[in-house]
Amino acid sequence: MKEAILERSSVASLLPSTLVTPANGKAVSAVKLNGSRPELLKSPDKRPVKLSIKDLVIGYLDKQNGNTMVAVDKVNLDIREGEFVTIVGLSGCGKSTFLNAIAGLVKHQQGQIRVNDRIVSGPGTDRAMVFQKASLLPWRKVGRNITYGLELGGMKQSEARKKASYYVNLVRLNGFENHYPHQLSGGMQQRVNLARALACDPEVLLLDEPFAALDAITRELMQGELLELCEKVGKTVLMVTHQIDEAVLLSDRVIVFAACPAHVLADIAISIPRPRKSHVKDSEEFRGLMNQIWAIIEDNANIGSGI
Amino acid sequence: MRKATVLQKSNVAKKEKIATLLLGSSVIVLFLIGWELLFQFRVVNPLFISAPSRVVLALIAIIGDGSLAENLAISAKEFLFGYGAAILVGFPVGILLGWFKLIRDAFGPFIAAMQATPRIALMPLFIIWFGLGITSKIVVVLLSAIFPLIVNLQVAMSTIDNDLVHVSRAYGASRWQIFRSIALPTSLPFLVTGLRLAAGRGLLGVIVAEVFGGAEGIGYMIQYAGSTFQTDKVFAGVLVVALTGITLDFTLDRLGRHFDRWRGDAAVH
Numbered sequence: 001m002k003e004a005i006l007e008r009s010s011v012a013s014l015l016p017s018t019l020v021t022p023a024n025g026k027a028v029s030a031v032k033l034n035g036s037r038p039e040l041l042k043s044p045d046k047r048p049v050k051l052s053i054k055d056l057v058i059g060y061l062d063k064q065n066g067n068t069m070v071a072v073d074k075v076n077l078d079i080r081e082g083e084f085v086t087i088v089g090l091s092g093c094g095k096s097t098f099l100n101a102i103a104g105l106v107k108h109q110q111g112q113i114r115v116n117d118r119i120v121s122g123p124g125t126d127r128a129m130v131f132q133k134a135s136l137l138p139w140r141k142v143g144r145n146i147t148y149g150l151e152l153g154g155m156k157q158s159e160a161r162k163k164a165s166y167y168v169n170l171v172r173l174n175g176f177e178n179h180y181p182h183q184l185s186g187g188m189q190q191r192v193n194l195a196r197a198l199a200c201d202p203e204v205l206l207l208d209e210p211f212a213a214l215d216a217i218t219r220e221l222m223q224g225e226l227l228e229l230c231e232k233v234g235k236t237v238l239m240v241t242h243q244i245d246e247a248v249l250l251s252d253r254v255i256v257f258a259a260c261p262a263h264v265l266a267d268i269a270i271s272i273p274r275p276r277k278s279h280v281k282d283s284e285e286f287r288g289l290m291n292q293i294w295a296i297i298e299d300n301a302n303i304g305s306g307i
Numbered sequence: 308m309r310k311a312t313v314l315q316k317s318n319v320a321k322k323e324k325i326a327t328l329l330l331g332s333s334v335i336v337l338f339l340i341g342w343e344l345l346f347q348f349r350v351v352n353p354l355f356i357s358a359p360s361r362v363v364l365a366l367i368a369i370i371g372d373g374s375l376a377e378n379l380a381i382s383a384k385e386f387l388f389g390y391g392a393a394i395l396v397g398f399p400v401g402i403l404l405g406w407f408k409l410i411r412d413a414f415g416p417f418i419a420a421m422q423a424t425p426r427i428a429l430m431p432l433f434i435i436w437f438g439l440g441i442t443s444k445i446v447v448v449l450l451s452a453i454f455p456l457i458v459n460l461q462v463a464m465s466t467i468d469n470d471l472v473h474v475s476r477a478y479g480a481s482r483w484q485i486f487r488s489i490a491l492p493t494s495l496p497f498l499v500t501g502l503r504l505a506a507g508r509g510l511l512g513v514i515v516a517e518v519f520g521g522a523e524g525i526g527y528m529i530q531y532a533g534s535t536f537q538t539d540k541v542f543a544g545v546l547v548v549a550l551t552g553i554t555l556d557f558t559l560d561r562l563g564r565h566f567d568r569w570r571g572d573a574a575v576h
Contacts, residue, residue, distance in 0.1 A: 125479055133470055139569040152488070
């Protein structure tokens with residue numbers, strides 16, 4: 001995503017003339033289909049907003065023709081404390097760019113990202129990202145991979161180890177601290193990746209298609225584990241995924257992104273009661289939600305391709 | 308059950324290793340026997356070829372009269388100073404070239420040209436500049452050993468895993484922290500490879516420089532023995548140099564395995 005890292009000032013001036021916004025007006029109205037959770041209707045959500053995104057615009061330079069293209073177009077999103085929100089959408093729709101911008105890895109041209117009401121302008125320890133690829137440091141043992149984020153923050157190794165030990169247990173990696181990453185399976189490596197992020201105790205946890213690189217069986221198991229884990233630690237989470245079932249299973253809200261440039265198509269509350277178990281996937285309600293989300297994505301894909 | 312199979316496998320591997328070792332050493336032994344026979348039966352003029360037994364005797368003689376230790380100390384000094392300087396300069400230069408594109412663009416062609424120049428051909432100049440003493444030899448060793456280090460570390464920097472840099476940045480690492488936690492560990496195996504190559508080149512540099520223009524050291528000893536037809540002593544000197552090279556390479560190889568133990572294939576000890 002190097003193309004997206006641009007100087008804010010220079011691109012902002014370019015934007016108005018080159019804004020490329022394909023037919024998106026039609027689909028934007030299809031929002032809030034399911035309404036919010038019943039209990040939230042009775043008493044409006046009073047939890048403080050953890051992550052607030054206002055009119056976010058991210059552009060990138062198309063190297064072939066030199067135009068500034070818009071990857072993310074005026075996205076607004078509020079995520080409250082303890083909420084699990086997932087973004088789904090077609091691949092290449094800019095959702096990963098969006099997540100990278102929140103992580104501070106990609107600069108945005110307009111709008112604001114706030115965590116706890118503080119404006120985000122770069123990477124920081126208040127956010128931690130779980131990457132699609134485990135990307136563990138191969139020369140560090142599991143224990144020191146988990147403490148990596150803490151050590152970068154200036155914490156002493158011994159102290160970091162103490163702080164991380166809770167999460168080592170939580171992701172069931174105890175006994176593996178002295179293994180090298182290459183000795184672990186893909187699923188285990190992804191747990192280390194998760195523990196590394198959790199150990200930093202971030203305000204917002206960002207998950208970038210965390211299970212996309214895993215085989216189907218492991219992915220299924222890991223979804224169940226993440227579900228259990230998130231209900232236990234109650235973190236504020238923003239996830240990006242291609243798997244609609246994964247999104248519905250884990251989330252309180254599913255945001256559907258339209259493609260090119262990315263903008264919010266629908267914001268769907270998932271009111272399946274918690275704690276959930278993996279077998280809620282068999283329920284009528286679950287399948288209804290999946291079909292509903294799928295229909296929105298499909299509609300949008302058809303509009304986009306002109307079918 | 309699983310443990311038993313693994314045990315058997317390692318036994319097989321051990322046997323295979325011993326067989327390989329036997330095969331390799333038997334060729335050497337056969338060579339030495341053949342050499343000795345050529346000498347004993349006067350097939351070739353004994354003055355020219357010497358013999359393993361005579362080489363051993365010559366070796367004992369130069370150990371006995373202290374001339375080996377004396378010359379070895381001089382050569383070792385030249386090597387260590389030159390090699391040390393090559394590390395001190397080559398390591399940062401290689402890293403800088405790999406890490407900063409601007410520096411690479413600026414100094415890359417110059418260094419490539421330097422590398423292509425046969426250093427030993429400059430020996431007459433070094434003698435004019437630094438004299439016949441050990442300084443001119445140190446310079447030759449330095450120039451022989453430095454390029455493998457520079458090239459290897461430069462390559463190391465280009466193999467840095469971008470995903471890891473991405474992770475590092477996401478966790479708020481500064482450029483210096485990225486360098487320390489990602490670039491430096493990545494460079495270690497390359498450093499060891501560079502050190503091994505540099506040791507070989509440096510050793511060659513010492514000997515050639517001493518043969519070329521010197522009054523002391525193993526290279527000089529070999530050169531002098533050769534010009535006075537003491538072939539036994541020539542071979543004894545060459546043997547000492549070869550053994551030094553093998554020991555050095557073996558030590559550095561072990562060092563490399565130590566740094567490489569996080570990699571799967573090097574886990575076999």
